Amino acid sequence: MILELRKEDYMGYKLKNIMYAWLEVVEYILHIDLIKKNISNIDIYIYIIIFYIMKKIENLENSIKDIKKSNFENNKFDLSSCLSDCITDSLKLPDRYTHLHSGKVRETYQHPDDKNLLIMIATDRISTHDVVHYGLIPSKGEALTQISRFWFGTIDFLDTHMIADPERPSDFPDKLKNRTEIVKKLNPLPIEAIVRGYLYGSALKGYDSQTGKLSTSEFIGKGLQKCSKFNKAIFTPSTKSDEGDININYDNMEDYLYNFLLKEGFDNIDATELSEQIKKISINIYEKANKLANENGVVIGDTKFEFGLDSKGKLYLIDEILTPDSSRFWKIEGFVQGQEPESLDKQVIRDYVMEFWKKNPDKKGKPVVLPDNIIEKGGQNYKTIKELFYK
Numbered sequence: 001m002i003l004e005l006r007k008e009d010y011m012g013y014k015l016k017n018i019m020y021a022w023l024e025v026v027e028y029i030l031h032i033d034l035i036k037k038n039i040s041n042i043d044i045y046i047y048i049i050i051f052y053i054m055k056k057i058e059n060l061e062n063s064i065k066d067i068k069k070s071n072f073e074n075n076k077f078d079l080s081s082c083l084s085d086c087i088t089d090s091l092k093l094p095d096r097y098t099h100l101h102s103g104k105v106r107e108t109y110q111h112p113d114d115k116n117l118l119i120m121i122a123t124d125r126i127s128t129h130d131v132v133h134y135g136l137i138p139s140k141g142e143a144l145t146q147i148s149r150f151w152f153g154t155i156d157f158l159d160t161h162m163i164a165d166p167e168r169p170s171d172f173p174d175k176l177k178n179r180t181e182i183v184k185k186l187n188p189l190p191i192e193a194i195v196r197g198y199l200y201g202s203a204l205k206g207y208d209s210q211t212g213k214l215s216t217s218e219f220i221g222k223g224l225q226k227c228s229k230f231n232k233a234i235f236t237p238s239t240k241s242d243e244g245d246i247n248i249n250y251d252n253m254e255d256y257l258y259n260f261l262l263k264e265g266f267d268n269i270d271a272t273e274l275s276e277q278i279k280k281i282s283i284n285i286y287e288k289a290n291k292l293a294n295e296n297g298v299v300i301g302d303t304k305f306e307f308g309l310d311s312k313g314k315l316y317l318i319d320e321i322l323t324p325d326s327s328r329f330w331k332i333e334g335f336v337q338g339q340e341p342e343s344l345d346k347q348v349i350r351d352y353v354m355e356f357w358k359k360n361p362d363k364k365g366k367p368v369v370l371p372d373n374i375i376e377k378g379g380q381n382y383k384t385i386k387e388l389f390y391k
């Protein structure tokens with residue numbers, strides 16, 4: 001498994017050491033002190049063991065508190081240090097690969113033999129609400145890579161960053177192969193192109209059923225409820241920033257793109273045309289994908305795309321597409337508008353995190369230690385979706 005060196009392991013390592021130290025103490029007392037001195041009184045014997053076990057539990061508790069305190073409370077969680085821990089261990093590539101970027105989920109390297117290519121490695125990290133949490137879903141990165149590959153392969157009306165059959169450098173580690181994409185290096189647009197077939201998530205949160213408007217003032221219809229299906233999928237862009245994405249309306253998106261094009265020197269591109277193109281393409285991909293998903297017993301509730309430009313200003317679809325990280329997948333069986341759908345994505349993790357933050361308001365927005373059962377449930381969904389589409 002990848003990324004062995006994580007905070008939990010660090011804690012486990014410390015605790016194990018404390019445990020060994022404690023066992024040594026007990027052994028020392030039992031075998032050397034007690035036995036040597038020939039104390040045969042069973043009561044004393046048991047009493048001493050209990051006393052030391054209690055002492056040990058107390059020590060253990062204090063150690064856990066200390067470690068937790070220093071890792072999770074005192075120090076503001078430093079994503080970059082956690083990520084570099086992770087890289088140090090399993091993701092490290094030979095020195096000639098220049099590391100460019102640690103995202104919430106992916107590590108990006110410059111291709112060592114071609115300056116126009118990137119190497120993107122999908123890790124097993126779990127993020128919700130723009131926060132990376134403590135815990136890894138084994139093989140999640142592989143599932144993400146394979147699911148994306150499947151969908152990229154279905155798109156024939158637009159250029160994508162994916163290279164169908166890339167040749168890997170000979171010194172590229174074999175164990176990372178299935179979680180790695182070699183892609184065209186592009187200039188990512190500063191927006192997320194979100195398409196919704198159903199009312200859920202942040203759109204539902206900001207929806208006013210009286211006025212029929214979203215928080216971004218766009219009218220979508222009055223009296224809708226959770227999971228209401230739109231007659232035609234709607235386009236609800238957001239910003240793309242490290243501080244957390246904000247929903248914006250179509251006109252705001254056009255302004256963002258206008259400023260971006262100006263700043264990056266793409267004088268030949270018209271922001272209005274680019275915005276229309278992005279909206280049209282995004283809805284088109286969503287509708288095709290949702291149709292295919294429906295045939296496989298799954299609804300795609302909503303999804304997010306990213307786009308990038310090459311140096312000539314040509315538009316490409318980039319990043320990952322139609323994965324359980326970027327989309328909501330629901331089981332068709334038992335799906336009823338107005339009710340909570342049975343999700344096959346990371347909703348279970350989002351729900352856990354939201355509940356935890358609700359109960360611990362002082363920890364709101366900070367990384368959460370994900371319990372095993374939640375990781376397992378989430379992990380099962382990535383596997384289910386992978387097996388559905390990537391054969």
Ligand SMILES: Nc1ncnc2c1ncn2[C@@H]1O[C@H](COP(=O)(O)OP(=O)(O)O)[C@@H](O)[C@H]1O
Binds near residue numbers: 102104107184185319
């Ligand atoms: N072809 C590409 N060229 C340049 N950047 C890309 C390309 N594809 C994806 N990216 C960027 O690489 C990053 C992928 O890592 P990820 O962990 O998903 O980051 P994030 O935390 O932004 O979601 C994203 O910021 C995405 O915009």
Ligand SMILES: [Mg+2]
Binds near residue numbers: 103105
């Ligand atoms: Mg991402």
